[in-house]
Amino acid sequence: MGTVRALRATQERVLRAAIYVRISQDRAGEGHGVARQTEDCQALCDRRGWTVIDVYSDNDLGAYVGKPRPAWERLIGDIEAGHVDVVVCWHPDRLTRQPMELEKIINLVERKGVDLATVTAGEVDLSTATGRAAARIVGAMARHESEQKAERLRRQKQQAAEKGLVSGGGHRAFGYERDGLTIREPEAELIREAADRVLAGETIASVCRDFEARDIRTTAGNWWKPLTLRQMLCSARISGRREHRPGKSSTAIIGEIVADAVWPGIISTEDSDELRAQLGRTGTGRITGATGRVYLLSGILRCGICTGRISGHNTGRGRRYYCPGAPGSTSCGRLTMGMDRTDIHIRDTVLLALDSPDFRERLHRRAKVDPAIRTSVKNDERLLSELDEDRTAGRISRARWLQMSDTVNARLETNRRKLAAVPSLRALEGLDGSYEEMLPVWEARNISQRRAIVTACVSHIIVNRAARRGPVFDPDRFDPQWLV
Numbered sequence: 001m002g003t004v005r006a007l008r009a010t011q012e013r014v015l016r017a018a019i020y021v022r023i024s025q026d027r028a029g030e031g032h033g034v035a036r037q038t039e040d041c042q043a044l045c046d047r048r049g050w051t052v053i054d055v056y057s058d059n060d061l062g063a064y065v066g067k068p069r070p071a072w073e074r075l076i077g078d079i080e081a082g083h084v085d086v087v088v089c090w091h092p093d094r095l096t097r098q099p100m101e102l103e104k105i106i107n108l109v110e111r112k113g114v115d116l117a118t119v120t121a122g123e124v125d126l127s128t129a130t131g132r133a134a135a136r137i138v139g140a141m142a143r144h145e146s147e148q149k150a151e152r153l154r155r156q157k158q159q160a161a162e163k164g165l166v167s168g169g170g171h172r173a174f175g176y177e178r179d180g181l182t183i184r185e186p187e188a189e190l191i192r193e194a195a196d197r198v199l200a201g202e203t204i205a206s207v208c209r210d211f212e213a214r215d216i217r218t219t220a221g222n223w224w225k226p227l228t229l230r231q232m233l234c235s236a237r238i239s240g241r242r243e244h245r246p247g248k249s250s251t252a253i254i255g256e257i258v259a260d261a262v263w264p265g266i267i268s269t270e271d272s273d274e275l276r277a278q279l280g281r282t283g284t285g286r287i288t289g290a291t292g293r294v295y296l297l298s299g300i301l302r303c304g305i306c307t308g309r310i311s312g313h314n315t316g317r318g319r320r321y322y323c324p325g326a327p328g329s330t331s332c333g334r335l336t337m338g339m340d341r342t343d344i345h346i347r348d349t350v351l352l353a354l355d356s357p358d359f360r361e362r363l364h365r366r367a368k369v370d371p372a373i374r375t376s377v378k379n380d381e382r383l384l385s386e387l388d389e390d391r392t393a394g395r396i397s398r399a400r401w402l403q404m405s406d407t408v409n410a411r412l413e414t415n416r417r418k419l420a421a422v423p424s425l426r427a428l429e430g431l432d433g434s435y436e437e438m439l440p441v442w443e444a445r446n447i448s449q450r451r452a453i454v455t456a457c458v459s460h461i462i463v464n465r466a467a468r469r470g471p472v473f474d475p476d477r478f479d480p481q482w483l484v
C-alpha cells in the first residue's frame with residue numbers, strides 16, 4: 001500500500017470514522033458475522049486513533065440481489081453531509097458488490113475527500129488512479145464471488161443432505177410425522193404395501209386407482225397420481241437415507257444417495273434400490289404404460305405374422321385381442337381372437353407351469369441378483385457425490401470432472417438397467433401349491449397384478465394364425481416364450 005492520506009492526516013487531527021458492516025448470505029465463506037466484523041473494524045480504528053462516530057450495520061442478504069440496505073443509504077447521507085472522514089469496513093466486498101455502487105463511492109470519495117480503510121485489504125486510496133484500479137479489481141472479484149454464491153448455497157444444501165439432517169418446508173412427508181423423524185405407522189404400512197405391489201410388477205397407476213378407491217390421499221389432501229406415487233417410492237427418504245439432487249433438472253427423479261439419515265426407514269434399502277432402479281428412469285414402459293393397459297394380455301401377446309404387439313378392445317362382437325395394423329405402423333392387422341377364452345387359456349397355462357416345482361426352481365435361480373451389481377451401484381453413487389465435492393472445492397478441473405462423471409454415470413446406468421431387468425418373483429408371493437390352490441388367489445388379484453404373474457413367467461406369447469377359420473378356440477396357436 002502506498003502512502004495514504006488518512007495516515008498523513010492522522011498527524012493533524014482526529015479522524016471521524018464510520019464503520020460499515022454487513023453480513024452476507026454466504027455463511028459458509030469467511031464466517032464473519034456482523035459482531036466479529038465490527039470488532040475487527042473497531043480494533044483497526046483504535047490502532048489508528050480514529051474516533052468511531054457510528055457503526056452502520058446492514059443485516060443484508062447480498063448486495064448483489066439489489067435489496068435495500070438502509071444503513072448503507074444512511075452512510076452515504078452522512079458522507080454527503082460531511083460527517084465522515086474515513087469509512088472502515090472489514091473487506092471491500094462488504095461495502096459494495098456492484099460496479100455501479102463502487103463508482104458511486106469513488107465519486108463520493110473524490111468529492112468529499114473521504115478515505116476508505118479495510119481490515120483485510122488495508123487502505124484503499126480512491127483518490128489515486130492506482131487505488132481506484134485496485135478497488136475495481138476487488139469489486140470485480142467480489143462480484144464474481146457473488147455469482148458463485150448460488151453454487152455455494154447448493155453446496156451447503158448438499159452438506160446438510162450428507163449429514164442426514166431434516167430439510168424443512170413443504171408438506172409433511174407421507175409416512176412420517178411433521179417432525180420428519182417419527183414414523184406414522186398407518187401411512188408407513190401403505191408405503192410398504194405400494195412398494196411390495198410395484199415390486200411385484202403391478203403398475204403405479206393400478207396402485208393409484210386402488211388407493212383412490214380406498215380414499216387414501218397424499219398429505220396435501222390430493223389423490224395419488226402416478227408421478228407423485230412414483231416420486232415417493234423412488235425417494236431415498238422412505239429407506240432412511242438422504243439423497244442429493246443436483247441442479248434443477250426436473251427429469252432427475254432420483255438423486256445420489258449421500259448418507260444414512262437421522263430418521264428411520266420404512267422400507268429396506270434393498271427394496272428402495274430396486275424401486276429406484278425400476279422407476280428412476282424416465283420413459284420406460286413400466287412407467288408410461290400406466291394408462292391404457294386394462295386387458296390381461298395386451299402387449300404381452302405378439303402377432304405371429306408381423307411380430308407386432310397385440311392390443312385389446314371391446315367391440316360389438318365382445319372383447320377381443322387384435323393386431324392393430326395401424327396406418328404407418330409395421331403391424332399387419334391380420335390377427336384377431338376372442339379375449340375371454342384367450343385369458344382363461346393363458347391363465348391356466350401359466351398356473352399349470354407354476355404347479356411344477358422344477359419350473360419354480362428355475363425361476364428362482366434366474367431371479368438372483370449378482371450382489372456385485374448392487375455394490376457397484378452403491379459405490380458409483382458415492383463416487384459421483386465425491387466427484388461433485390472435489391469439483392466444488394476446486395480440486396479437479398471441470399474437464400476432468402465432466403469426463404469422470406460421464407464414465408461413472410454410464411456405468412451406473414448400465415448397472416441400474418441390469419438390476420431393473422432382473423425378474424421379480426414378488427408377483428408370485430402367496431401363489432403356492434397346486435393349480436387348484438392357486439386359482440382362487442389368481443381370481444382375487446386385479447388385472448395389473450395378474451399381468452405381473454404372467455410376465456414373471458414369460459417374456460411374451462406369440463400368437464400364430466388359427467389352424468381353422470371360425471369361432472372355434474384353438475389353444476395350439478399360442479406359443480409362450482418362457483423365461484426359464
Ligand SMILES: [Zn+2]
Nearest residue numbers: 303306323332
Ligand atoms: Zn400382425
